[in-house]
Amino acid sequence: xxxxxxxxxxxxxxxxxxxxxxxxxxxxxxxxxxxxxxxxxxxxxxxxxxxxxxxxxxxxxxxxxxxxxxxxxxxxxxxxxxxxxxxxxxxxxxxxxxxxxxxxxxxxxxxxxxxxxxxxxxxxxxxxxxxxxxxxxxxxxxxxxxxxxxxxxxxxxxxxxxxxxxxxxxxxxxxxxxxxxxxxxxxxxxxxxxxxxxxxxxxxxxxxxxxxxxxxxxxxxxxxxxxxxxxxxxxxxxxxxxxxxxxxxxxxxxxxxxxxxxxxxxxxxxxxxxxxxxxxxxxxxxxxxxxxxxxxxxxxxxxxxxxxxxxxxxxxxxxxxxxxxxxxxxxxxxxxxxxxxxxxxxxxxxxxx
Amino acid sequence: xxxxxxxxxxxxxxxxxxxxxxxxxxxxxxxxxxxxxxxxxxxxxxxxxxxxxxxxxxxxxxxxxxxxxxxxxxxxxxxxxxxxxxxxxxxxxxxxxxxxxxxxxxxxxxxxxxxxxxxxxxxxxxxxxxxxxxxxxxxxxxxxxxxxxxxxxxxxxxxxxxxxxxxxxxxxxxxxxxxxxxxxxxxxxxxxxxxxxxxxxxxxxxxxxxxxxxxxxxxxxxxxxxxxxxxxxxxxxxxxxxxxxxxxxxxxxxxxxxxxxxxxxxxxxxxxxxxxxxxxxxxxxxxxxxxxxxxxxxxxxxxxxxxxxxxxxxxxxxxxxxxxxxxxxxxxxxxxxxxxxxxxxxxxxxxxx
DNA sequence: GGTTAAATTGGAAACGTTTCCATTTTGCGG
DNA sequence: CCGCAAAATGGAAACGTTTCCAATTTAACC
Numbered sequence: 068x069x070x071x072x073x074x075x076x077x078x079x080x081x082x083x084x085x086x087x088x089x090x091x092x093x094x095x096x097x098x099x100x101x102x103x104x105x106x107x108x109x110x111x112x113x114x115x116x117x118x119x120x121x122x123x124x125x126x127x128x129x130x131x132x133x134x135x136x137x138x139x140x141x142x143x144x145x146x147x148x149x150x151x152x153x154x155x156x157x158x159x160x161x162x163x164x165x166x167x168x169x170x171x172x173x174x175x176x177x178x179x180x181x182x183x184x185x186x187x188x189x190x191x192x193x194x195x196x197x198x199x200x201x202x203x204x205x206x207x208x209x210x211x212x213x214x215x216x217x218x219x220x221x222x223x224x225x226x227x228x229x230x231x232x233x234x235x236x237x238x239x240x241x242x243x244x245x246x247x248x249x250x251x252x253x254x255x256x257x258x259x260x261x262x263x264x265x266x267x268x269x270x271x272x273x274x275x276x277x278x279x280x281x282x283x284x285x286x287x288x289x290x291x292x293x294x295x296x297x298x299x300x301x302x303x304x305x306x307x308x309x310x311x312x313x314x315x316x317x318x319x320x321x322x323x324x325x326x327x328x329x330x331x332x333x334x335x336x337x338x339x340x341x342x343x344x345x346x347x348x349x350x351x352x353x354x355x356x357x358x359x360x361x362x363x364x365x366x367x368x369x370x371x372x373x374x375x376x377x378x379x380x381x382x383x384x385x386x387x388x389x390x391x392x393x394x395x396x397x398x399x400x401x402x403x404x405x406x407x408x409x410x411x412x413x414x415x416x417x418x419x420x
Numbered sequence: 421x422x423x424x425x426x427x428x429x430x431x432x433x434x435x436x437x438x439x440x441x442x443x444x445x446x447x448x449x450x451x452x453x454x455x456x457x458x459x460x461x462x463x464x465x466x467x468x469x470x471x472x473x474x475x476x477x478x479x480x481x482x483x484x485x486x487x488x489x490x491x492x493x494x495x496x497x498x499x500x501x502x503x504x505x506x507x508x509x510x511x512x513x514x515x516x517x518x519x520x521x522x523x524x525x526x527x528x529x530x531x532x533x534x535x536x537x538x539x540x541x542x543x544x545x546x547x548x549x550x551x552x553x554x555x556x557x558x559x560x561x562x563x564x565x566x567x568x569x570x571x572x573x574x575x576x577x578x579x580x581x582x583x584x585x586x587x588x589x590x591x592x593x594x595x596x597x598x599x600x601x602x603x604x605x606x607x608x609x610x611x612x613x614x615x616x617x618x619x620x621x622x623x624x625x626x627x628x629x630x631x632x633x634x635x636x637x638x639x640x641x642x643x644x645x646x647x648x649x650x651x652x653x654x655x656x657x658x659x660x661x662x663x664x665x666x667x668x669x670x671x672x673x674x675x676x677x678x679x680x681x682x683x684x685x686x687x688x689x690x691x692x693x694x695x696x697x698x699x700x701x702x703x704x705x706x707x708x709x710x711x712x713x714x715x716x717x718x719x720x721x722x723x724x725x726x727x728x729x730x731x732x733x734x735x736x737x738x739x740x741x742x743x744x745x746x747x748x749x750x751x752x753x754x755x756x757x758x759x760x761x762x763x764x765x766x767x768x769x770x771x772x773x
Numbered sequence: 774g775g776t777t778a779a780a781t782t783g784g785a786a787a788c789g790t791t792t793c794c795a796t797t798t799t800g801c802g803g
Numbered sequence: 804c805c806g807c808a809a810a811a812t813g814g815a816a817a818c819g820t821t822t823c824c825a826a827t828t829t830a831a832c833c
Contacts, residue, residue: 449822452820462828484819485821486820487818487819488820
């Protein structure tokens with residue numbers, strides 16, 4: 068009769084497991100068993116329950132189920148900039164893999180704000196999410212992750228160095244930015260360049276740190292003047308990068324080659340070069356970090372460091388699934404993905420200076 | 421003692437409202453009231469409960485709460501391509517607004533696959549999500565949305581024409597692609613162009629349909645030969661677009677201007693032009709639909725149709741929140757966002773043919 | 774101080790599942 | 804047909820909240 072009341076009020080009252088039980092003429096327990104395990108269920112009951120469920124269009128309330136089973140079938144994903152193609156592709160790939168496994172993904176944009184980050188983690192915790200993928204805005208805000216992990220939910224880190232606990236590192240998917248930067252730098256040095264600028268966001272996070280390390284390593288191993296290795300730390304804003312790049316290219320002994328991150332900074336550098344009448348690649352060789360549309364389509368096409376964003380997302384999802392299944396013993400707990408140098412038209416030997 | 425057992429097994433047993441009640445020396449009901457409404461609670465109880473909750477680090481189980489309150493605090497968001505900057509920005513903006521309102525957002529990538537779409541909707545339904553934002557892969561797969569809405573959860577449509585029920589249209593956020601395309605076309609015609617190609621994905625969905633309509637309208641109102649209006653339907657793949665664009669530009673009476681969508685198709689067109697030795701804008705004027713990094717940074721910079729993706733996401737979230745609050749009476753149920761033409765360097769009068 | 778209304782409180786029901794446990798049914802060998 | 808183990812079943816507890824209801828305390832007024 069409460070059903071009737073609800074119907075009269077215009078509210079569609081869902082069909083519950085109890086309705087199915089009544090229609091099938093069995094107990095709720097039997098319905099649950101029939102629909103889930105299929106174990107310890109007679110053929111007759113199985114048939115009747117299936118028929119009743121079909122007839123009533125029954126869909127179990129996963130919300131209610133999770134209260135009992137202590138598992139929600141949902142995982143969180145925290146990144147600093149969802150609109151950034153670099154993150155978006157990772158998120159998409161991870162979502163695809165997780166959905167395959169029947170999990171839903173909740174996204175959160177942190178905008179590199181530690182407070183937001185903490186708030187999101189708290190929300191995830193309160194919702195009892197089964198696990199999460201995170202790319203912290205800084206490598207040091209690990210208190211929050213530690214707390215979350217203490218709640219028992221597995222956490223997989225995306226391309227960040229979060230200090231581990233008791234020497235056991237966090238499961239993580241890392242990109243080998245160091246080797247990538249080294250390869251690119253070595254390539255430019257091999258072409259004859261001696262003054263090369265690296266334009267990348269600060270060393271506050273792993274990717275930048277690793278790139279700088281690889282960049283310097285290439286200079287060191289080539290045994291040439293390390294003063295030619297110009298590291299320019301940038302925020303990820305295009306205009307800033309352009310101003311900065313202008314200043315850089317106006318110097319007396321300006322770099323003959325530039326390695327620039329992503330879309331924004333690369334664009335800033337290219338615009339600066341154009342504004343100064345520098346032609347790429349004749350006057351300035353350019354390598355992009357990250358193979359974006361811009362790099363591929365630009366005239367001349369820009370040589371780029373490329374790694375698979377899909378692999379990052381998929382590997383992260385895989386790692387998380389592994390943990391969720393509790394088979395953490397087997398399999399790797401970290402993945403290091405390779406970076407390739409895609410040769411195009413934007414690099415040539417420097418003209419005599 | 422079940423607590424002790426759990427602790428011995430290494431499982432952190434959460435502190436529940438019952439623990440708080442015990443520590444504060446009140447009933448669970450009072451704790452709930454104190455923590456939520458604050459109504460009908462004496463100062464003493466409020467103080468004691470707050471203290472106990474603080475001391476125990478109590479965090480309510482929202483999963484359990486939602487079972488009782490029939491509201492989950494989560495909304496779904498379904499788009500066809502999360503990695504596409506056009507969608508990613510919308511999703512980001514919507515997420516920001518929803519988070520402000522205390523809601524979590526679950527994303528799903530449908531890849532324009534109706535089966536996936538239905539599966540996701542079913543999952544959303546089973547999880548009792550409060551509402552959803554959807555950009556269906558086709559305008560006709562509305563059965564699924566109808567079903568969902570029947571469950572009582574508000575649905576806001578993103579830039580699609582989904583047939584409404586009983587003449588009451590779905591709440592939707594629409595972009596005025598028609599007017600945008602008309603403006604762009606009129607501009608080119610004004611420059612003297614008479615053969616213009618529109619490169620856009622098929623008319624299966626609203627944006628393409630509207631663009632084509634606006635494109636043709638501009639020709640009609642200019643009273644010039646409508647045979648010059650070349651509509652080229654494309655899939656959103658770069659290589660295909662390039663091949664197609666090559667074919668197009670090799671024709672005898674090739675178009676003197678191109679209006680091309682987004683990143684991929686635009687890139688394909690630019691590459692095709694470059695491969696054929698056509699210079700932009702001297703030999704070919706180009707307008708981009710959607711103001712991407714590529715358009716802004718390309719040399720020459722590409723004139724583009726621009727609308728605010730942030731506004732789309734925010735407006736959609738706003739519309740949804742309105743419905744969730746039940747104040748659907750007031751306020752608009754649809755929003756139509758304007759499209760601007762950003763003039764850059766890629767359009768000039770055609771050279772004599 | 775007594776009466777009545779209002780505010781507060783504790784206890785229990787309810788939300789929709791799963792899972793435990795005791796009971797009944799089935800299957801099978803003698 | 805009996806006895807017994809195994810399988811199937813129904814009923815109820817449990818998950819962690821919120822909310823209803825009845826009971827109690829406080830406030831207010833004369």
